Amino acid sequence: MSQDSCIICHFKHYGELSENDEALLAELEQSPTEIKGDQILWQEGDTAHEFCTLSKGWAYSFRHMEDGSRQILEIYLPGDIIGLREFAFKERLTGVAMLEDGVVCHFPHRRLINVFRESLTLSTIFFAISSHQQALLTERLVNLARRSARQRLAHLIYEMYVRLERTKARQGNSIRLPLSQQHLGDALGLSSVHVSRTLTAFREEGLLLRSRQRVELPDPAALAREAEFGDAYLNDGIDHFFHH
Amino acid sequence: MSQDSCIICHFKHYGELSENDEALLAELEQSPTEIKGDQILWQEGDTAHEFCTLSKGWAYSFRHMEDGSRQILEIYLPGDIIGLREFAFKERLTGVAMLEDGVVCHFPHRRLINVFRESLTLSTIFFAISSHQQALLTERLVNLARRSARQRLAHLIYEMYVRLERTKARQGNSIRLPLSQQHLGDALGLSSVHVSRTLTAFREEGLLLRSRQRVELPDPAALAREAEFGDAYLNDGIDHFFHH
DNA sequence: CGAGAAGTTGACGGGTCTCAACGAAAGTGG
DNA sequence: CCACTTTCGTTGAGACCCGTCAACTTCTCG
Incomplete structure (x- = not known):
């Protein structure tokens, strides 16, 4: 692999990756899909059985309220993983849409479990990324509630x-x-x-x-x-x- | 083990546990500590190298603001795991305090990595719990921002x-x-x-x-x-x- | 019974929302 | 390249929700 992808680069930030680790990660980015700006990746209520890696373009997750307004929850940049939140759920809890043209790669939840089986390092990093996203949410919550x-x-x-x-x-x-x-x-x-x-x-x-x-x-x-x-x-x- | 602890009960909600899984989980609850109401488990800025399981009593995480006010981020019930957020960090991002007398068990981050090595089932469930906590935070955020x-x-x-x-x-x-x-x-x-x-x-x-x-x-x-x-x-x- | 904490109630002020009209910019088709 | 359309941003006026301050009452517990 001549040029590291956004995801591998993102993971390397957390620790050293073995050859095998890189290969496993590359597997998660097998099917890059071009996607137009303003396009919707999924809606609240859709069945959830896969994650997405964002390789190009910005995206955001949102929630429609009964009064017609909308809350944007997170803003994703290239290299981010989308949909970690719904790992424990059958349905999407929020919609996700692109902010501009971009490229995403889908991989099913089951593939993550496979990663858990194969690599201790990647398991740890995935957990760290999840905890990092929680920290971002926490800060956003404080921001909204108190400022x-x-x-x-x-x-x-x-x-x-x-x-x-x-x-x-x-x-x-x-x-x-x-x-x-x-x-x-x-x-x-x-x-x-x-x-x-x-x-x-x-x-x-x-x-x-x-x-x-x-x-x-x-x-x-x-x-x-x-x-x-x-x-x-x-x-x-x-x-x-x-x-x- | 005659009586399942809160944590084991909590995990069983997500899936079947083997004998070995239960033993691994029990290891995380080795040192139960009694703790008084209003007592503080840790403060923002403290070094973070362990999680806590809450076996008895309620707790909450909070953040002090510069203007003297305080934001409560989550409310923990018996069976919850506290401190998942800081797995990827060196320092606590929020304080945690008890709402009443209770019992907690500390276990270091490294022990979790050990669990990752030993049990695929537990790895998956830990990840699911982390994602579930993210979902709670998300809902709280929507609540604060839009209602x-x-x-x-x-x-x-x-x-x-x-x-x-x-x-x-x-x-x-x-x-x-x-x-x-x-x-x-x-x-x-x-x-x-x-x-x-x-x-x-x-x-x-x-x-x-x-x-x-x-x-x-x-x-x-x-x-x-x-x-x-x-x-x-x-x-x-x-x-x-x-x-x- | 006394003291301190927790909850209640009223008056007032301010930050932000809504509605509405207008202006600017960007995309569209001829 | 221009007229048109549509989205996006700006500005003003009035209203409302909720915060602050302060006094008072009610609980709780030693």
């Missing part, structure tokens, strides 16, 4: 800024953010109107500059302060398991 | 009502709920004052009766409707893995 609109917005943007740094998809202090203000509102529990107001306020204060699909952070540290951002939940480290 | 104070409160109470049914800790339409209104507010992102008002409203409408540590649901279905409660996230089922 003002300004802080929520600042927090989400800054989180993306940090996550994109990890995947080397950042240029200077500017990131690509393929989310409409409606998306932002749906993710933050705010109306798109208020997102607009808050963004203009940030622009006037020089905290954030937005143009088309890009966001520039003139002073990232100031934005982090505004958000009361604590980055512990992004600083994982399980490598100590593999070093003694 | 009114009335719905949030109704939702939390009804969730407890259902979870307690599973653990057979329910008497008729009445449950024990060892949470103060302050606790409820901290869990729901509401002020304790507003929790009080909402509870009185529910009482006047005959939706909910609260006395000391008990809550009675005269009409559970009505409460579920008020909460727009969808129970999919509590109806797990991975047993199909073990049946073919």
